[in-house]
Amino acid sequence: MLSMLEEVVLLAVDEKNGHLRSTREFGTAYALVGALFFDLALARKNDTDTETVHVIDTTPTGNATLDRILVEMARRAEITTVRDWIEELFLRRQDLEGEGLASLIERGVLRHEVSKLLWIIDVERFPMIDKKRQQHVKLRLAQTILSDDIPETRDIMLVSIAEPCGLLGYVLSSSELENRKPRIDMLCNLETISRTVSAAILNLDTSLRQSMTKVV
Amino acid sequence: MIQLTQETKSGWCVVGVSGRADSEAADELEGALRAALELHAKVAANLAALEYISSAGLRAVIQAARAAQAKNAEFAVCSLSAAVQRVFDMSGMHHIMRIHGELPC
Numbered sequence: 001m002l003s004m005l006e007e008v009v010l011l012a013v014d015e016k017n018g019h020l021r022s023t024r025e026f027g028t029a030y031a032l033v034g035a036l037f038f039d040l041a042l043a044r045k046n047d048t049d050t051e052t053v054h055v056i057d058t059t060p061t062g063n064a065t066l067d068r069i070l071v072e073m074a075r076r077a078e079i080t081t082v083r084d085w086i087e088e089l090f091l092r093r094q095d096l097e098g099e100g101l102a103s104l105i106e107r108g109v110l111r112h113e114v115s116k117l118l119w120i121i122d123v124e125r126f127p128m129i130d131k132k133r134q135q136h137v138k139l140r141l142a143q144t145i146l147s148d149d150i151p152e153t154r155d156i157m158l159v160s161i162a163e164p165c166g167l168l169g170y171v172l173s174s175s176e177l178e179n180r181k182p183r184i185d186m187l188c189n190l191e192t193i194s195r196t197v198s199a200a201i202l203n204l205d206t207s208l209r210q211s212m213t214k215v216v
Numbered sequence: 217m218i219q220l221t222q223e224t225k226s227g228w229c230v231v232g233v234s235g236r237a238d239s240e241a242a243d244e245l246e247g248a249l250r251a252a253l254e255l256h257a258k259v260a261a262n263l264a265a266l267e268y269i270s271s272a273g274l275r276a277v278i279q280a281a282r283a284a285q286a287k288n289a290e291f292a293v294c295s296l297s298a299a300v301q302r303v304f305d306m307s308g309m310h311h312i313m314r315i316h317g318e319l320p321c
Binding site: 041044047048050149151153156193 | 238239240268269270271272275278279281282285302303306307308309311312313
């Protein structure tokens, strides 16, 4: 089974040409940190309430990215809120998208190609070896959003991370997304981690807009 | 620690939940609610004595509600303490399950 981080990164790969759809914007970076927290929650390594996050088990998961974060969380006991941890990992983030891609390559889902643009600039592509993996993730997202049934935990988490990454537009049409916006908002609100990710992105957008206004 | 009880009242199976519903207790809570749903068409989780619920605890309740939906059973959570009510309100749990001020039976 793919991790939440791998599933979100896989969604960002264009199935036709292997190009990355994500632009590595700040919103995506926050959402990928959220995906890590969900992976740790699914592995029963952390738990959250409305504000705080606690490490409950420090034994390694076997996933290098998750274990690095787990060690860091256990070491920094002074950081207790979900908000502060998301900001901390966002500021000191390594290339989570790159780690997700590397893991997908290692699992045989993607391969890595580098070509030259104008003989100078390296252009990376990640063509799919196994297209079924991405199709499965898209199908789960579509079913979770279009149905009125109560979803599985993993699918609630997936929707609430794919939404702030702007990846749902590659799964459903704009009219479907508009019609199902109340459902998407409801799913995104269920988890503390996704509520905190959304608030962090909103804060960042507001700060950027304010600084742009000052410059103008 | 979580404590779970079960009684039948006016056609409802009432699962009493007290203590803390956190990651340590989540499996036990979900298991108790699912087991009740296996045997009864109407299940109420009485959360009057529940002091704390974490995200793992909420997920357990959501997955129990999912199991109830899958078998067309009635499922409700009831008598939430102020602290637990706040968590349910923040998460919008009323959108996916019936929440009662008192037991439905």
